[in-house]
Amino acid sequence: MQDVATEAAKRRTFAIISHPDAGKTTLTEKLLYYGGAIQMAGTVKGRKSKVHATSDWMAMEQERGISVTSSVMQFPYSGRLLNLLDTPGHGDFSEDTYRTLTAVDSALMVIDVAKGVEERTVQLMNVCRMRATPITTFINKLDREGREPMELLDEVESVLQIRCTPATWPLGMGGSFRGVYHFGLDRVRLFADSEVIEGIDNPRLDELFPHEVDEWREQIELVGEACEPFDREAYLAGALTPVYFGSAVNDFGIRELLDDFVEHAPPPRSRDAGREVSAEEGAFTGFVFKIQANMDPQHRDRLAFLRVCSGRFEPGMKLHQVRTGKAVKIPRATTFLASDRSHTETAAPGDIIGIHNRGTISIGDTFSEGEALHFTGIPDFAPELFRRVVLRDPMRMKALQKGLEQLCEEGATQLFRPLLGSDWIVGAVGSLQFDVTAYRLRHEYGVECTFEGVQVYTARWVGCDDPKMLERFRERNEAALAYDGTGALAYLAPNRANLELVQERWPDIAFTATRDR
Numbered sequence: 001m002q003d004v005a006t007e008a009a010k011r012r013t014f015a016i017i018s019h020p021d022a023g024k025t026t027l028t029e030k031l032l033y034y035g036g037a038i039q040m041a042g043t044v045k046g047r048k049s050k051v052h053a054t055s056d057w058m059a060m061e062q063e064r065g066i067s068v069t070s071s072v073m074q075f076p077y078s079g080r081l082l083n084l085l086d087t088p089g090h091g092d093f094s095e096d097t098y099r100t101l102t103a104v105d106s107a108l109m110v111i112d113v114a115k116g117v118e119e120r121t122v123q124l125m126n127v128c129r130m131r132a133t134p135i136t137t138f139i140n141k142l143d144r145e146g147r148e149p150m151e152l153l154d155e156v157e158s159v160l161q162i163r164c165t166p167a168t169w170p171l172g173m174g175g176s177f178r179g180v181y182h183f184g185l186d187r188v189r190l191f192a193d194s195e196v197i198e199g200i201d202n203p204r205l206d207e208l209f210p211h212e213v214d215e216w217r218e219q220i221e222l223v224g225e226a227c228e229p230f231d232r233e234a235y236l237a238g239a240l241t242p243v244y245f246g247s248a249v250n251d252f253g254i255r256e257l258l259d260d261f262v263e264h265a266p267p268p269r270s271r272d273a274g275r276e277v278s279a280e281e282g283a284f285t286g287f288v289f290k291i292q293a294n295m296d297p298q299h300r301d302r303l304a305f306l307r308v309c310s311g312r313f314e315p316g317m318k319l320h321q322v323r324t325g326k327a328v329k330i331p332r333a334t335t336f337l338a339s340d341r342s343h344t345e346t347a348a349p350g351d352i353i354g355i356h357n358r359g360t361i362s363i364g365d366t367f368s369e370g371e372a373l374h375f376t377g378i379p380d381f382a383p384e385l386f387r388r389v390v391l392r393d394p395m396r397m398k399a400l401q402k403g404l405e406q407l408c409e410e411g412a413t414q415l416f417r418p419l420l421g422s423d424w425i426v427g428a429v430g431s432l433q434f435d436v437t438a439y440r441l442r443h444e445y446g447v448e449c450t451f452e453g454v455q456v457y458t459a460r461w462v463g464c465d466d467p468k469m470l471e472r473f474r475e476r477n478e479a480a481l482a483y484d485g486t487g488a489l490a491y492l493a494p495n496r497a498n499l500e501l502v503q504e505r506w507p508d509i510a511f512t513a514t515r516d517r
C-alpha cells in the first residue's frame with residue numbers, strides 16, 4: 001500500500017439514497033458490474049437470489065424479500081476504489097440508514113422519472129443536509145413515460161432545497177427514448193445500441209432521427225442557457241447537484257454517471273472529533289457506525305462496522321478504544337470486496353472494516369492510536385413505537401436479557417428498563433423491527449417471546465446541569481422513567497399532552513429526541 005494520502009485520494013465512499021422502488025438495487029448491481037465485482041445475470045428478476053446472496057446475510061431477508069441488513073461493497077473503477085454503503089430501503093430501518101449516512105462522504109440520489117421526489121427521499125435528504133453531504137442525482141426509468149425533465153428539476157430544487165445542473169439530458173422518453181446527451185463532452189449515446197455520436201450538431205443525428213433532432217437541439221440549447229454550469233465548490237458544499245438521466249434496468253446512462261462521479265465526488269473528508277481530523281494524517285483513527293450480530297451462524301460474535309478516518313489499519317494493530325480507555329488488539333478485520341467478504345491486509349481512509357468482538361464495542365465508539373478523540377454526530381433517535389416483552393418460558397430469562405441487550409446494541413431497536421417494576425420495553429422506529437427482533441431471539445438465542453402493546457407515546461432523554469434538580473425530577477416522575485441500554489435516563493411519555501405538561505413543569509430539565517453517542 002502506498003502512503004496514506006495517496007491511498008485516501010483514491011477512495012470514494014458513498015451511499016445510494018432513494019424511495020423504495022426507484023431503482024436503487026438495480027443501480028447497485030450495475031455499478032458493481034462496472035466495477036467488475038460480479039458477473040451479471042442480464043435481468044433484474046433473479047436479483048434477489050444473486051446479488052443479495054453477497055450483500056445480505058439474514059435468512060429473513062430472503063423470506064421477506066426486503067433488505068434487512070446494510071452492507072458494504074468495495075469495487076475498483078477507473079483507478080479509484082469505491083466503497084458503496086448499502087442502506088436498507090424499507091422505512092422501518094431508518095435509524096440504521098441515518099447512521100450509515102454519517103459514514104459516507106457523498107451520496108447518489110435515485111429518482112423515478114414518473115414519480116418525482118417522494119417522501120423517503122425527502123427524509124434522507126434532510127439527513128444529508130445536516131452534514132452538507134454532496135449529492136449526485138440519477139433520474140431513472142427514462143424508458144417509461146414520465147414527467148417533463150425540466151419540471152422534475154424544478155421539483156428537486158424546491159422540495160429538496162438544492163440547486164440542479166443537468167449533466168446529461170434525455171433525448172425523448174418512454175417509447176421514443178433515443179438516448180442521452182452529455183453537456184460537458186458534447187456527446188450523444190444512443191439507447192438502441194449504445195452508439196456514441198460526437199457533437200449534437202453531428203449530421204449522423206439528422207440521418208438517424210430527421211423528425212426529432214431539431215427539437216432536441218433546440219431544447220439542449222435552451223437548457224444550456226437556463227441552467228447554471230457545474231460548480232464543484234457548490235457541489236462539495238451540498239448546495240448544487242449534477243443531474244443524470246438514464247435507465248438502470250437497461251444499463252443506460254450509468255457510464256456517464258459513474259465516469260463523472262469518480263472525478264467529482266470527494267475523497268475522504270476531514271471530520272470533527274473534538275478537533276478536525278484530516279484523512280491524510282498518518283495516525284489511525286475511525287469510528288463505529290453500525291453493529292451486526294451473528295452474521296455467520298457458526299460464530300456467536302458480532303461485527304462492528306468501523307469507518308477509517310485517517311491513517312491505515314494493519315492486522316495485529318493495537319488500537320485505543322477511547323470510550324473505555326482500553327487498548328484492543330485487532331488480529332484481523334473483515335473488508336468488503338464486493339466479490340466476497342475476504343480478509344484484507346490493510347485498510348485506508350474511507351474504507352470500512354468489520355471488527356469481530358464479543359460485545360465490547362458500541363455504536364459511536366472512536367478508535368485511535370492513543371489520542372483522546374471523539375467523532376461526533378452519530379445519533380440515536382427516539383423510537384416511535386414501544387412494546388412490552390412477554391417471555392413464554394420464564395426459565396429463559398437470562399437468555400432473553402442477553403439477546404435483547406445484544407440486539408439493541410446494534411441500534412435498530414432500543415431497550416428500556418423502567419425504574420419501577422420488572423418489565424422490559426423495546427422501542428423501535430418501525431413496527432417491522434419487533435418481528436425481526438422476535439425472529440432473531442428465536443433463531444439466535446433460542447428464546448420464544450412476543451411483544452405486547454404498552455401505553456408509551458414517545459421517549460425523551462432527560463438531563464440537567466443541576467444534579468439536585470435532576471434528582472428531584474427523578475423522584476417525582478419515577479413511574480415514567482426508564483434506563484436505556486447504555487444506562488442513560490429516559491422519560492417515557494404516555495401521550496403528547498403529558499409530555500408537553502411535564503416539559504412545562506420542569507423548564508430546567510432538557511428533553512431530547514436524539515442522543516449523540
Ligand code: GDP
Nearest residue numbers: 020021022023024025026044141247248249250
Ligand atoms: P429499489 O426498491 O429502489 O431497490 O428498486 P429496484 O431496483 O428493486 O427496482 C424497482 C423496480 O423498478 C423493479 O421492478 C425494477 O425492475 C424496476 N426498474 C429499475 N430500473 C428500471 C428502469 O430503468 N426502467 C424500468 N422500466 N424499470 C426499472
